[in-house]
Amino acid sequence: MSLDLLLKNARVVTETRVFEGWVGVREGRIAQVGSGTEHPEAARVIDLDGRHLLPGCIDVHVHFREPGMTRKEDFGTGSAAAAAGGVTCVFDMPNTVPPTDSAMRLREKRALAEEKALVDFGLYGLLGEHNLDQLRPMAEQGMIGTKLFLGNTTGDNPCPSDGAVLEGFEILAEIGLRCSIHAENSPILFWRQNKMKTAGRNDPLAHLAARTDVVAVEALNRAATLADWTGARIHIVHESCAASIPFIAFWKGRGCDITVETLPQYLYLDAESFAEPGGHLMRMNPPIRQKSHQEPLWQALLDGTIDFVATDHAPHTPEEKEGATIWDMACGFPGVQTSLTLMLQAVRAGRMTLPGIVRVMAGAPARSFGLSDRKGAIAPGMDADLVVVDMDREETLGAERMLSRGKVSLYEGWQVTGVPVMTFVRGHLVAENGAIVDETPRGRMVRPHMPPPAPRNTATTMQAVLSPGSVPWDTGSPG
Secondary structure: OOEEEEEEEEEEEOOOOEEEEEEEEEOOEEEEEEEOOOOOOEEEEEEOOOOEEEEOEEEEEEOOOOOOOOOOOOHHHHHHHHHHOOEEEEEEOOOOOOOOOOHHHHHHHHHHHHHHOOOEEEEEEEOOOOOHHHHHHHHHOOOOEEEEEOOOOOOOOOOOOHHHHHHHHHHHHHHOOEEEEEOOOHHHHHHHHHHHHHOOOOOHHHHHHHOOHHHHHHHHHHHHHHHHHHOOEEEEOOOOOHHHHHHHHHHHHHOOOEEEEEOHHHHHOOHHHOOOOOHHHHOOOOOOOOHHHHHHHHHHHHHOOOOEEOOOEOOOOHHHHOOOOHHHOOOOOOOOOOHHHHHHHHHHOOOOOHHHHHHHHHHHHHHHOOOOOOOOOOOOOOEOOEEEEEEEEEEEOOHHHOOOOOOOOOOOOOEEEEEEEEEEEOOEEEEEOOEEOOOOOOOOEOOOOOOOOOOOOHHHOHHHHOOOOOOOOOOOOOO
């Protein structure tokens, strides 16, 4: 059979090497990969002229705000920003209005996304105290995983009690899906925030002070303890704190199935800049911390303690990012369009390699969430989600170039060298040179194919101990 598309004269990048070659696509999947200049014929041939060809990036942490907050973003504008930035698959968070907390609402969100999405998408279901009975039905509907808010964020979903979290993890351990966790201690941060408000601390640094390092460290360890006990798979989102890194290493060494992401803004921006003009725009949860956190985060990303990079793409209207005090300003800002470009600057600086970029922006997220049989690599049989990168192209970042509805850039005026210039979703050219060239909503919902579940301490689960006559220990265990 002939090929639909051939990308030739490419520098093909995998997690282990870079080689000169070509990639052939048929019916939305990679059909052939070859080296050298000899290649088969195809209906359409694109000469990449020596530019690099990477797997499309997977961003496991975006807020496209639909339903309920489409003044900030929707699946059309958010996925356009993703495609322009070389991101071919996104996972959308459930803190919308209403939240994605039932099988019915998951179906409703899927329908909204399929009407507009230019890239593939996964949908999280909320893990809340009120909807533990919906975890299995949402899994049956194909949710990518659950999201647990231990700290407050947009949407003000209340933090579940520890008892509800434990029971939720018991259920998830049996299902086998991963739970992404906003790991901040809500009682501590609210206590400190309220006291600072009373004392008149309304400056940008007060937000960081309310969420001091122990807020992150405690929540991480609490979540990991419950995951370790139950066998639940967890993922720590937006890790910003260097003090967490030794504990992440400990839990991984113990055998806890925990993965961790950090964000470009934690690697490039710092709290010392809060006092500068526009510094208040950096308000987000968890906060951007002082510069001393950056190098430990970089090293943890390079050595695999931190598994990969996401964005926490969290747009608001420009007006919502302003306010009389820091407490009145919305938390978060866009990131999905600039994430790959920012990480490519680390390659230019010699801090990372292009195979390293593939690992932390495609391969590792695909493996963590059960997509590695389809996405995250350039190999025959994989989805033809591909991004062409021009490592010599110079651009200036800024809000004017953003396709997101939230026109706020923390990188206004930054000069960059090395950018994505073409994005293919299942073999279709969707974006080129920062613009959308095909507005057909081809985005599909991805369902995870996770390894078999491995629950632990099953005799102590809430479901087990409610059975009359049950004993709260596993057969044959001491006790």
